[in-house]
Amino acid sequence: MHSVPAQDDTGHTPAPTAPHGPAAPVTGAAPSGTAPRPGPFGRLGAWSATHARTVFLLWIVLVAVLGALAPRVETALSGAGWQADGSQSVAVRQIAEQHFGGNASSALQIVVHADRPVTDPSVQHVIQRAEALVRTNPRVAGVVPPQPGATLSADGRTAVVLAGAKADPNEMVRAADALKGPLAALSAPGIDVHATGASVLWSDFNAANHSAMIHSEVLSWPVTMVILVLAFGSLVAAGLPLLLTMAGLAASAGSLVLLTHLAPVSIWAMNFAMMFALALGIDYALFLVMRFRAARRDGSRSTVEAVAETMDTAGKAVALSGATVLVSLSAVMLVPSPAFRSMAGGIMLAVVFVLAATLTLLPAVLARLGRRVDALALPWAKSAGSRSPRFTAWGERLWRRPVAYGAGALVVLLALAAPVLGLRTAMPSIDVLPSGASARAGYAAVQSAFGPGAPGTLQIAVPSGAADRAADVARHTPGVASVLPPQTAADHSGWSLVQAVPAVDPSDPALSGTVHALRADLPRGSLVGGAAVENLDLQHLLTSRTPLVVGVILVLGFLLLLVALQAPLVAALGTAASLLSTGAAFGVARLVFQDGHGAGLLGFTSQGFLDGWAPVFFFAMIFAIAMDYTVFLLASAKEHYERTGSPREAMVGAMAHSGRVVFAAAAVMVAVFLTFAISGPLPPKEMGIVLGTAVLLDAALVRLVLLPVLLRLTGHAAWWSPAGLRRVLPRVRFSHG
Structure with a gap:
């Protein structure tokens, strides 16, 4: 997949930069007629290819041992954990x-x-x-x-x-x-x-959402398989992502069961792990298999050499992509809530196992398959080259008219992102449960018999000496309908418990003001709690931690791109571009779930807000996926720039070689996510719309339009790196040899 030096838009062949700079020509390349010496990832790929039996045995043992625990995952994982640790x-x-x-x-x-x-x-x-x-x-x-x-x-x-x-x-x-x-x-x-009660609510909530997610995954499989066959052009190659997914899922499910012996792990961790294992398994397999085919196509390389070249280029990009995904998700650990931390941990485990399978098991399988990777190929795939004619033409078009296409994409993204300024979030109300759920039926009966605020009765723990005074303060607090007589602890612990029934439904925003007033006026040492207050405290925690999580994700994402690409400007552009698709996705979420546009079509009633966990958790997931595509595209661009020193070949070549991968991988993800939009409960709908919209916009407008345009407009400057920075950073090259 070598490229000849290309002319830039002035018609001149650019001079290569000094050795050791990011755009240096391939120095130290092997003499003509000999295979280039592989780098660390190439050597890992060559070892996996020549020790395929050992690799297969290790993975069989790993999957067998951890997979034996996998059937216990449903009963071992926890259903609660949605709380703000350290709160009142x-x-x-x-x-x-x-x-x-x-x-x-x-x-x-x-x-x-x-x-x-x-x-x-x-x-x-x-x-x-x-x-x-x-x-x-x-x-x-x-x-x-x-x-x-x-x-x-x-x-x-x-x-x-x-x-x-x-x-x-x-x-x-x-x-x-x-x-x-x-x-x-x-x-x-x-x-x-x-x-x-709260425990029954979470029981019903988990059951409804788990059932919906399984149903959505079943619906997405046929669509996924069709897209895979079309993308790979071969039934054999299309099965490779499933190999990675099954190995990663079995290992991660068993690992989650083991983790429950150290700390509770949310059942949602497995749900999201399944989704990410499938999505990333497809992404990584697409990138490696297409590169392996290109390396084998001219017949000048042996299978082992082709595997080594694949791993030195695409394998390195996959490793950096996986690291970016892990870094983005690790920032969620900054939220001190067991459910959030275990969900992020579950996804990270799945990513680690899928990444390990991609870098070891897949090269071994490719080495064994050789040319048979194209077995059962569809007619058009037999003549398809590694450089997509359609995406080459698209890259050339973007190069000729960057401002028109870039401005159009930017206007659409900013218009969709604008509604995010009015986005409201809160914890879900009882209405997210199916109408026949036990918790919802009991909730309605309690409200009918005891008043609208009865299901959200407030509990005030107060030192016994101040119990009567606390009860009196509660009676005179606006928003409190009634107060029960204080109860003194029978174990003489010095605590009394005052229960106050609010005047409004537990999901009413006015309840927050009542709780705030109580906490301000109650005697010193008093603590206000209850199921509804736990939701309010968690919402407050999420709101306060969102800027920190977003900032950490952006900084760490930029630093990883900087290490990978060795160029500060292109690393900053890649990071900033990811914000556009994220903002647009949340803008669409505001229009759909807060304002109710399309609610009838999707079969839900708007709560007037987006569920509280969405900004933190969905941002991390969207950014992880967006940076996944960013690494693929920019790694390919950097490889072409290293070979030729031409900004034009970097941009057009990246589109020609990686555009098809990004497009196919995004199509699969969108198909998977949008099946959740037709699920029964509201939270899976939110996840499906937000993530599906984000991936669609990121692939269609950011990675395949805006980012290439930015490479076109910045030219050589995109790949410039100061000498001091090059001395500090580890040298990373994407060209083979």
Whole structure:
């Protein structure tokens, strides 16, 4: 895949820069007629190719050992963890668990609603059976029967049985998993039984979202396979991404099970790991297989030499791309929330295993396949070269008219990004659950019987000496509907618990003002918590940490690109361009999910905001994917610039060799993500629309239009690097030899 020196737009052949600069011609190249000496990645590829049996054996053992644990992943991973560690609300929950019989936000509430008074013997029988049932669960601390004035409605037709939390929130979600079905089965004519509360909500939420994600993945597989066959042009080659994905998934699933012995891991970690393993497995396999085909096409190289060249060029780019993805996701660890950290960790594990398989297992497979990688090729693939004629023509067009195309892409991206300025975020309301979910039915029954704020009862932990004063402050706080008498801890711990029922629904923004007022006015040492407050504290944490996470991602992404490309300007351009597609995706998310445009088509009711975790988590995911494509495109451009010293060949050559890969990989990702947009619950829809839009815009307007245009306009300056910087940075080359 050698290129001859190309002329720049002035018609002159540019002079090569001094040796050791980023644009230096290939110095120290092997003499004519001999194969270039491979670099570290080339040597790794050659070793994998010549020791294929050893590589296969190692991966078989790894997948067998870790894969044996994979079936346990569904039961081993946790369903909770959506909390702000160190917050007042978490402290209140821990105090209630330890000193008030488990009457914490994680306790289960069994709502019994009848068409007759609950004093009726038939209703009493159902209540007693419900109490007996929850007592059998070892995670339940104690059972409190319905109490007049507190958990027995004024009309006498709704009663709430409280099952205290004896275990941590993750275990209480498992208790909800086990109990909500049998409790619902106690319902009788005229008597409805529903479990509700935060633990049941997360149980229903996880089940609905997991089911939707599995359904979406099943729908995306046929589309993915069609795109893979079209992209690779060969049924054999199209199967290679699946090999990487299955190996990476099996290993990462087993690793997640092992990690649960050290700390709870969210079930969402596996869901996102599956998605990223598939997406990156396809990206990496596309890049390496197409480069391997090009290296083999002229017949002058042996299979091992072709593998070595593939790894020295495309393999190096894949490694740097994987590092960029890992760095972007690692910034999410700055959010002190177990769910966020474990989700980021799960994706990172999947990336590590897929990356390892790409750099070792795939070269071994390619070496064994040789020319058979094109077996069962489609007709047009047999004559297809490594340099795409369509993308070559597109690159030439961009080179001739950079301002027109660049300005058009920029205007579209800025217009789509503009609505992000009015974006609002909050934690999801009960409405994200399916209408038949236990938690939602119980929630509605509690609201109907006890008032709109009853499902979000506030818990105030206060030193016992100040309990009466705290209760009085709560009664006079705007937004509080009623206050229950203080409870003093039976274990003489010095704590009292005051429960205050707000006047508004737990998802109403006005609740935040009520909580803020209580925290400002309550006696010193008081702590305000409850399930609704835990959501508010998590939202506050996410809002406050978002600038830090975004800043760290941008800085680390720039530094990695700087190391890879050895040129500060092109590294800055690549990083900045990624912000445009991210901003545009969130702008579209605001229009769809906050303003409700297209809500009827997608089958949801707008909450008036975007779910609170979206800015931090989706930004990290979008930026990781965007930088993945950036590395592929700019690594190819740098390789061509190293060979020729021509900005024109760098830009057009990168489009010719990498444009097809970026386009095909993005098509697969968009197909995968947009299947989530048709899923039932709202959160998968948000993920599908935001990520699918981001990938579509990033590939179509940023990587295949705007970034090449920027390379065209900056010319040689894009690849310039000061001598002092070159002395500090490790030397990285993408041309082979």
